[in-house]
Amino acid sequence: MAKIIVPTPLRKFTSDKSSVEVSGNTVTSAILELVNQQPNIKKHLLDENEKVQPFIRIFVGDEDVSNDEMDTTPITETTVISIVPAIAGGSVNNSNN
Amino acid sequence: MEQKINKLLLAFSAETTMIMINDATEIFPDECCGFMFGREEKGVRLISEVRSVTNQKEGDKRRRFEILPLDYMLAERYADESGLDLLGIYHSHPLHPAIPSEHDRVAAQPFFSYTILSVFPEEKTIIRSWRLNDNKLFEEEQILEVISKEN
Numbered sequence: 072m073a074k075i076i077v078p079t080p081l082r083k084f085t086s087d088k089s090s091v092e093v094s095g096n097t098v099t100s101a102i103l104e105l106v107n108q109q110p111n112i113k114k115h116l117l118d119e120n121e122k123v124q125p126f127i128r129i130f131v132g133d134e135d136v137s138n139d140e141m142d143t144t145p146i147t148e149t150t151v152i153s154i155v156p157a158i159a160g161g162s163v164n165n166s167n168n
Numbered sequence: 169m170e171q172k173i174n175k176l177l178l179a180f181s182a183e184t185t186m187i188m189i190n191d192a193t194e195i196f197p198d199e200c201c202g203f204m205f206g207r208e209e210k211g212v213r214l215i216s217e218v219r220s221v222t223n224q225k226e227g228d229k230r231r232r233f234e235i236l237p238l239d240y241m242l243a244e245r246y247a248d249e250s251g252l253d254l255l256g257i258y259h260s261h262p263l264h265p266a267i268p269s270e271h272d273r274v275a276a277q278p279f280f281s282y283t284i285l286s287v288f289p290e291e292k293t294i295i296r297s298w299r300l301n302d303n304k305l306f307e308e309e310q311i312l313e314v315i316s317k318e319n
Contacts, residue, residue: 081277083279126274130241159235160269
């Protein structure tokens with residue numbers, strides 16, 4: 072089974088598990104199985120359209136996989152998928168940068 | 169109205185405080201950023217180690233910071249290998265108060281402590297820390313006295 076690495080801030084929604092094993096043929100199916108196994112993580116991972124939220128990135132190995140690519144990115148039993156929160160911020164609200 | 173989280177308190181080792189302040193003042197007027205590691209015991213987060221990381225924001229680093237996903241993954245790996253927990257992120261607000269902006273809030277993750285250092289030239293650096301509540305709003309954490317290494 073493929074493995075999904077859960078980042079520290081989301082582990083309280085996976086019963087403190089740092090990784091979850093999932094089946095599936097694509098990244099999308101793996102993510103949906105994670106949500107099925109650990110439903111509390113859903114609102115922190117997916118938006119209302121069941122797409123990965125803007126401030127969450129999904130990596131397969133070292134490769135950043137966008138929402139558009141998840142349906143077509145295959146996984147195998149040895150695939151490691153990492154959920155990576157985007158860490159950003161700043162002091163001023165009204166900036167276009 | 170600001171609200172303290174009484175059930176979750178934060179304490180820094182003296183060394184970690186110095187590292188964060190030095191980072192914030194050396195990188196001024198840009199924003200610094202880094203990871204905070206430690207343990208949570210009896211409702212108190214003890215930050216025993218911090219690791220500075222390069223602000224990779226393209227554009228105005230004086231008002232924005234960004235940490236690369238690879239750096240984040242390395243921080244998680246370091247926590248696993250060192251037996252510590254990745255407990256939060258620190259960054260500086262040059263010439264601004266240590267209060268999270270809306271930009272900070274939108275990007276913030278649950279669980280993490282978000283520690284902000286307010287830096288003004290010739291003034292004492294102010295450190296405050298914040299955490300998202302279940303409504304995705306920041307609430308201020310209470311920072312206990314700095315824990316000296318001897319303790």
